[in-house]
Amino acid sequence: MAAAITLMRLHDGSSCFYRCSYHAFLSFRGEDTRKGFSDHLYRALELAGIHTFRDDDEIERGENIAAELHRAINESKVSIIVFSENYATSRWCLDELAKIMERRRSDDGHFVMPVFYDVDPSHVRKQTGSFGEAFCRHEERFKEDMDKVEEWRRALRDVADLAGMVLEDRYESQFIQDIVKEIGNKLDPKALNVAPYAVGIDDRVRGINMWLEDGSNDVGVAVIYGMGGIGKTTIAKAAYNLNHARFESSSFLADIRETSEQPNGFVRLQRKLLSDIQKGKANKIYSTNEGIIKIKHAVCYKRVLIVLDDVNNLDQFNAILGIREWFYPGSKIIITTRHENLLRAHEDHAMFKVEELNEYESLELFSWHTVGQSHPIEGYIELSRSVVKHCGGLPLALQVLGSSLSGKEVDVWQSALQKLYEIPNGKVQKVLQISYDSLQDDHDKNLFLHIACFIIGKEKNFAITVLDSLDFYTRIGIQNLLDRCLVKIDNEDNRLGMHHLLRDMGRGIIREESPQDPGKRSRVWHKDAFNILRKRTGTEKV
Known part of the structure; x- marks a missing residue:
């Protein structure tokens, strides 16, 4: 991350320059919160692109501690002080606080x-409660240096008078998000809001960070792909937050698929891109072609980071960025998409597939959304595991179902x-169905529905034989479904597979054809099929 320089005004009106190596300095009592709240806060700050110093990571305790802390x-541009029950018992913490308030x-x-x-x-301000008890011990210990004790007392009074954040009755997870949002607003308006409780994000962002930091002068293009609701946008936001300051300009264009379908959607996206790259100095654009020309001139003279979120087809990519040869060496472009083969096969680009969360990550994410902590509460453990199993590692489903069951x-x-x-679930169904709706024709849609209802788990060649007999163009159809992450093929036994929430989505589409009467649907399976045959209630459609 490029170091920033801040100007510090002194009381006498003179000025001096300080090199800002960190966005934030985090002060906390390690024995109280190091492995819990402060660690979660630190990770949330870093994930939001707020580079944070915490002394237990950065320096060793020893004789140089005062100089290193100073x-x-x-x-650091901001200081965050976590006051916990035993904060005042630590001389190290009180020295940090005194230095922070001196800087302020x-x-x-x-x-x-605070x-x-x-x-x-009020216990911090008046040094009562556990803070009062700590200072009784300090006054006994530092009888010969009461000026030091009074310096600590003054720092506590001053910091308690500042507008701070109080946990009160909030979940810790929401409390952390509120802190990160407030710090982000003070620091960096370009930082993006990452989804709360981004469990498993570190491993999934690591490869993209390495690609962004490879030092190459090539114009790099990376594709983050996967099924709907898998977390592509969250990963792209995290990577953007952690890296955008390393580039001369940056832009994150969200919801490209949806925006491009609206009147003047492409022009609006082009304006946003130009405004970001030119620091708000973009001129008006009246047509897509005019926008392409202006973007070409804007990106040719400085290193930029551009993220195109939710790209559905190559036309959207070309309308916004044109060709990569325009870009200044070292620029990077990230695309999120449900379409694995969005870019042409002969073009050089990095591919990052987003996998489902594992069982432990899923249970943690679900628990954060239901009870505001990393694990289920007693009495709900087995039910939580059942819901998590149903979600199949899909973050969207875990978030939606967890929030709906909270309380x-x-x-x-x-x-x-x-x-x-x-x-x-309706919300999950709506997001997943976007991939189905984006299929090019009824042939591929019907093929998907057939697989969802009847063919999951069948060997690929057997499935092709069966489906070809039903006048499907099966091989090209399956490839189209693979490209959009709607089906998958097991590498070991060559069987057709599908995430079971996608299966449920497909069967939900069939169910909506006739919610009350299965005999009027185009396909039936399991007990519905048995009942229709037994009762002879089928119609011409089925």
Whole structure:
């Protein structure tokens, strides 16, 4: 990350320059919160692109501690102080606090945020409660240096008078997101809001970060692909936050598929891109062709990072960026898409497939959305595992179902789970169906529905033989479904597979043809098929 330089104004009106190595300095009592709240806060800050110093990672305890802390505080734009029950018992913490408040008094631009984690702000201000007990011990220990004790007391009074964040009755996870949002607003308007509780994000972003930091002068293009709801946009946002400051200009264009379908959608996207790259100096654009020409001139003279989110076809890519030869050496372009083969096969580009969350990651993400912690509460463990199994590692489903069940009783969970086995969740269905709706023709849509209802688990060549007999152009059709991550083929036994939420989505489409009477649907399976045959209630359609 390119180091920033900030100007610090002193009381006498003179000025000096400090090299800002960090966005934020995080002060906390390690024994209280290192492995819990402070660690989660640190990870959330980093994920939001807020480069944060925490002393237990950055320096060793020893004789140079004061100098290193002073340097880190002066080289941070903001300071975050997590006040916990035993914060005041640590001389190291109080020394950090005193340095932070000294920096603030000499630099009005240095932002300090006190965070009261299960601590009453009045106890900090007045040094009562556990803070009072700690200072009784400090006064006994530092009888010969009461000036130091008074310096600590003053720092506590001053920081408690600042506008801070208090945990109160909020979930810790939401509290952390509120802190990150506030810090982000103070620091960097370009930082994007990443989905809360981004479980498993570190491993999934690592490869993209390595690609972004490869030092190459080539104009790089990367494709992040996977089924709907798998987390492509979250991963792209995290990578953007962590890397955009390394480029001379950057732009994140969200929801390209949806925006491009609206009146003047491409022109609006082009304007946004130019405004970002030219720091708000973009001229008006009246046509897509005019926008392409202006983008060509804007990207040819500086290294840029551009993210195109949710690209559905190559025309959208070309209307916004044209050709990569325009770009200044070292520029990077990231595309998120459901279409694996969106770009031409002969073009050089990196591919990053987003896989489903594993069982442990899924349970953690689901628990954050249901109970605001990383694991289920007693009495809900087996039900949580059942819902997680149903979601099949899809972050969207875990988030939607987790939020819908938050605060509900056990019997409601049981009823909701029974319903899910029969009727897909509407929000999840809507997102997944975008991939189905984007298929080029009824042939591929009908092929998908046939596979969802009847062919899952069948050996590929057998499936092709059966489907060809039904007048499907099966090989090209299956390839189109593979390209859009709607089906998959097991490498070991060559069997057709499908994420079971996609299967449920396909069967949900069939169910909507006649919700009450299966005999009027175009396809039936399992018990519906048995009942129709037994009762002879089938129609010409089925």
